[in-house]
Amino acid sequence: DAGVIQSPRHEVTEMGQEVTLRCKPISGHDYLFWYRQTMMRGLELLIYFNNNVPIDDSGMPEDRFSAKMPNASFSTLKIQPSEPRDSAVYFCASSRPPGTNSYEQYFGPGTRLTVT
């Protein structure tokens, strides 16, 4: 298995531009999570999906952020318009349902976003 795949690995964009981050979870994982990591705030859970349905988006910082999961093998996190304070590393993770023997989350390598 290739693990969780994220693209791009690095993104540099100018303030005001739209940014789209992509994630392919591990096949068979019903849960998908989007996190943001910064030095100041640590690892923040933004939103997560179960069977392609958003369950909790209370961590999404503003309406400028949106996430979709059109099918079991693909999810996007979009920022429109982007701002310098959105600069961070964005991680996608997937897992099997909680309560199973393998409950751990598997993280992708992250997308380092820089907004100038």
Place this chain on the structure above:
Amino acid sequence: SQQGEEDPQALSIQEGENATMNCSYKTSINNLQWYRQNSGRGLVHLILIRSNEREKHSGRLRVTLDTSKKSSSLLITASRAADTASYFCATPNQAGTALIFGKGTTLSVSS
């Protein structure tokens, strides 16, 4: 939120020494997990301990859980330079469907 808080924030040791990191959390949980993050990489799951377990081992890792004190510790024995990383504890959210991560302990092991 049930966020775990790791202590210390940073730890520097020599190869061969043991490293102990602690995690405190706020509300009752049914399990607690530890993850490692190497610089520039995603987090990797290390170990999960359930609320009815007091201690668990995996190779050079030893995790303890004290539910009465709402705390957990991660011990890495005979540390190696390759253990240099950040270590995070994670606890389930109220629904039990997501994890809340602490801010981590940064471990530096010098040879």
